[in-house]
Amino acid sequence: MLEVHHIFKTYEGKPLLKDISFKVDTGETICLLGASGSGKSTLLRIIAGLEDPDSGFVSFNGIDLTSTPPHLRDFGLVFQDYALFPHLNVRENVAFGLKMRRLPQDEITQRVANSLETVNLSGFENRQVTDLSGGEQQRVALARALATRPRLLMFDEPLGALDRTLREGLLNELRTILHQTNIPAIYVTHDQEEAFAIADRVLILHDGEIIREGTPADVWAHPEAAFVAEFLGLGNVIEGKVIEKTTKGEWKVESGFGVFVVHCNHKHSKGDNVHLLVRPLSAEQEPNIIWGIVTDVIFQQDRFKVTLDNGLYVYLPQAPKVEEKIEVRVKVECLI
Amino acid sequence: METGKQVNTNKNVVLSTGVPVYLSTSSRVLLWLLPLSFLLVAFFYPLSRILALTFDLKTFTSSNLFLAFRVLLFTFYQATLSTLLTLLLGLPSAYLFAHYNFRGKSLLRALTAVPFMLPTVVVAAGFSALLGPRGLIHHLFPLSSFPFIGTLWAILIAHVFYNTTIIIRVVGNALSSLDPKLEAAARSLGADSFHVWWNVILPLLRPSLLASSLLVFLFDFTSFGVILLLGGSQFATLELEIYLRVLKLPNLSLAALLSVIQLLCTLIISLIYSRVVSRSTVQTAPRSAESNIHKPKTLRERIFLISFALLLASFFLLPLSSLPIRSLFRLEADRGQRGEIQYGFTTDYYTELFVNRRGSVFYVPPIRATINSLAYAAATVLLSLLLGFPAALALAKPTHLEKILDPLIILPLGSSAVMLGLGFIISFGAWLTSPLLVPFAHTLVALPFVIRTLQPAIASIPQRLRQAASSLGASPVEVWKNIDLPILRRATLTAGIFAFTISLGEFGATLLISRPEYPTIPVAIERFLSQPGGLNYGQAMAMATILMLLTLVSILLIEKFRIPGSGEF
Numbered sequence: 006m007l008e009v010h011h012i013f014k015t016y017e018g019k020p021l022l023k024d025i026s027f028k029v030d031t032g033e034t035i036c037l038l039g040a041s042g043s044g045k046s047t048l049l050r051i052i053a054g055l056e057d058p059d060s061g062f063v064s065f066n067g068i069d070l071t072s073t074p075p076h077l078r079d080f081g082l083v084f085q086d087y088a089l090f091p092h093l094n095v096r097e098n099v100a101f102g103l104k105m106r107r108l109p110q111d112e113i114t115q116r117v118a119n120s121l122e123t124v125n126l127s128g129f130e131n132r133q134v135t136d137l138s139g140g141e142q143q144r145v146a147l148a149r150a151l152a153t154r155p156r157l158l159m160f161d162e163p164l165g166a167l168d169r170t171l172r173e174g175l176l177n178e179l180r181t182i183l184h185q186t187n188i189p190a191i192y193v194t195h196d197q198e199e200a201f202a203i204a205d206r207v208l209i210l211h212d213g214e215i216i217r218e219g220t221p222a223d224v225w226a227h228p229e230a231a232f233v234a235e236f237l238g239l240g241n242v243i244e245g246k247v248i249e250k251t252t253k254g255e256w257k258v259e260s261g262f263g264v265f266v267v268h269c270n271h272k273h274s275k276g277d278n279v280h281l282l283v284r285p286l287s288a289e290q291e292p293n294i295i296w297g298i299v300t301d302v303i304f305q306q307d308r309f310k311v312t313l314d315n316g317l318y319v320y321l322p323q324a325p326k327v328e329e330k331i332e333v334r335v336k337v338e339c340l341i
Numbered sequence: 342m343e344t345g346k347q348v349n350t351n352k353n354v355v356l357s358t359g360v361p362v363y364l365s366t367s368s369r370v371l372l373w374l375l376p377l378s379f380l381l382v383a384f385f386y387p388l389s390r391i392l393a394l395t396f397d398l399k400t401f402t403s404s405n406l407f408l409a410f411r412v413l414l415f416t417f418y419q420a421t422l423s424t425l426l427t428l429l430l431g432l433p434s435a436y437l438f439a440h441y442n443f444r445g446k447s448l449l450r451a452l453t454a455v456p457f458m459l460p461t462v463v464v465a466a467g468f469s470a471l472l473g474p475r476g477l478i479h480h481l482f483p484l485s486s487f488p489f490i491g492t493l494w495a496i497l498i499a500h501v502f503y504n505t506t507i508i509i510r511v512v513g514n515a516l517s518s519l520d521p522k523l524e525a526a527a528r529s530l531g532a533d534s535f536h537v538w539w540n541v542i543l544p545l546l547r548p549s550l551l552a553s554s555l556l557v558f559l560f561d562f563t564s565f566g567v568i569l570l571l572g573g574s575q576f577a578t579l580e581l582e583i584y585l586r587v588l589k590l591p592n593l594s595l596a597a598l599l600s601v602i603q604l605l606c607t608l609i610i611s612l613i614y615s616r617v618v619s620r621s622t623v624q625t626a627p628r629s630a631e632s633n634i635h636k637p638k639t640l641r642e643r644i645f646l647i648s649f650a651l652l653l654a655s656f657f658l659l660p661l662s663s664l665p666i667r668s669l670f671r672l673e674a675d676r677g678q679r680g681e682i683q684y685g686f687t688t689d690y691y692t693e694l695f696v697n698r699r700g701s702v703f704y705v706p707p708i709r710a711t712i713n714s715l716a717y718a719a720a721t722v723l724l725s726l727l728l729g730f731p732a733a734l735a736l737a738k739p740t741h742l743e744k745i746l747d748p749l750i751i752l753p754l755g756s757s758a759v760m761l762g763l764g765f766i767i768s769f770g771a772w773l774t775s776p777l778l779v780p781f782a783h784t785l786v787a788l789p790f791v792i793r794t795l796q797p798a799i800a801s802i803p804q805r806l807r808q809a810a811s812s813l814g815a816s817p818v819e820v821w822k823n824i825d826l827p828i829l830r831r832a833t834l835t836a837g838i839f840a841f842t843i844s845l846g847e848f849g850a851t852l853l854i855s856r857p858e859y860p861t862i863p864v865a866i867e868r869f870l871s872q873p874g875g876l877n878y879g880q881a882m883a884m885a886t887i888l889m890l891l892t893l894v895s896i897l898l899i900e901k902f903r904i905p906g907s908g909e910f
Contacts, residue, residue: 053528088525
């Protein structure tokens, strides 16, 4: 089990990571999700031992790794731009880590073949890595990391350089491989779809802090923070002011888009500024209504994304006319 | 990758469907007329005379062959030693510049590049002013006197001084363009520092190591001024022996034989070099935003950085600064000077340059050498631009014709300066009394540089610029005036300054063909240095200082006007 304890790191005088702590269990895949510059890659480098934290430490199975150099940590790393050794062919790339461990030749041959089979690249042994396509290169990089049978795998935006269809295919394979091998994994990405597809648990990093942690379903249902809702694209995030508590224990919140009644467990008092999440799906039994004049309608497979003149958007099953005035019942949630 | 390729082909299509840049076949022939006839007369005809002299049976005597073999061996020996020493200083420097950010980095880097452009006489005079028997160190610490000038060490160290910048540039660029993630990947796979270097970094650097070492070797192999002025005639390299066999112990057929051997060697080395370079297109991963340049962090890094930067700074600064200092201080008596002698600060060495003294080395005031040099340089600029422009124009859009002619244009670079001089002596002996030969020889050396500066500038003007301008309403004349001319003006200026600087500093060929009554600055310095007496030595220092300043100004101007990436080989 990997444990990260209270990591702090500044970069050029600015705090980059502020008190980061989390765990990764055996067989678990966690996803560090955050915008670029949120410090996720740096965190990976710290766990890999390529960079030192200002304070805090990383341990594995209870053993502090602070004084363990990167090459003895036995953590596999897969990069966005593959980082294959251009002077070595596919076989030599995959065998690199095994040679460093001074394994006997026949075992190296065996393991290289196995790893390449796992990533569906059998028969590619003698190809030059520079002749491969992006997807193939990333498979080689994955095989290279898998061959050493590391006790932790780390992925730094591994699919970022690939196009959409290739990305989906490789993502599925990756999930299968991770489940089969049972290797704990940390997956870094800025793409929420990717994160939700592969992770058992998602950690959202913002301004150097983990602001939300949970299973994909949980995070989706309860984003809690305004940034999370906005970053994940869960709906319209708007600002409002608390007016009063209703008799049913709900809150009335005034906003530029009307007065909404929200159910929430937070403690509020009159006059508080809050963020609201206006979910874009129409929901018949909800008490809250938004309205506006349609300015734009975009076809999206099974629904239409409708933008209103006040900036809000909703998804509707039928396309309204532009310039038409519409009213939609929607779910409104309270955020911090 | 795919899309990148497409964009490229598209661009080519646009370029080739655009207005043709000037040329029909007949106009190409016209363009080549002048530069080719010049090369024919000034290079290939003398070359053929040297070959004719060599392949005379009388040349191949056993004593000639034995001497040639001995000289060849020593040339290889000193060039190998010089290259190894250059690597010894250059590799850590390349690492320093590629990996660390520190205050004064760009200044230090520029400093290491200065010697490469300096005339050999200036460098020789600089080392003499610092470490020579009449130099500053000897004067300040008379007891710690050690022989330097006249030893192999002087030659080797001057070669290191000259060529370290090549290693820093070539290896340093390769080092800093390596993807730092490769190192991270290797480490995560279990490689320690040693294995990261041995299995990843060094294999990836091999082409650049090989290429830069070969280039350094080539320069050391053909070095002349440094060996003559700092070593002396006992260190007979091919180049020096040719010079001796022309001027001191005349044996022209032996000189011809040696220069053919020299030419063959440089051709072979150049061929290997260009093969290494063409193969060295190692595909490194796309450069990531993450860089491996950082400030020194640990104490060990700081100590390495500070001590090595100081070493570099003093190694490159001391000889260059000793020169002007020594030119302003009288440390010994002038020749025949008696009575009360004023030691210390003096401007005599400069004022004396204007005096035509009886019994001095020259028949004319030494300052005439400066005027001669400037005149020769001006003529070289005119001539090389006149010849270089049409050639560069044709080469900017090469056809089959240009692919054949291009190596011919560069060939004079492969033959050494002394060999050019020898060729002129054999071929144009009757005109040796005229000062006209000198600018012709200088043009031969400068022409490849001029063409290589102009050609990419002409080729780099994208057709789209011209099309954009004409779509905005510019007539063809206005396009030429507003697009081509401003871009080419800079390149022309750079090429001209290149030619000027080369002519000012040219030593080997000039030493052989210049008339005693028309000395150039480098020739005058050599003569002053070889004479006894404090006044002569001081005047050598003064003239070398003048030459150094002129060259430094030129370097600054070139750096100011140079279009990045042009004028390189």
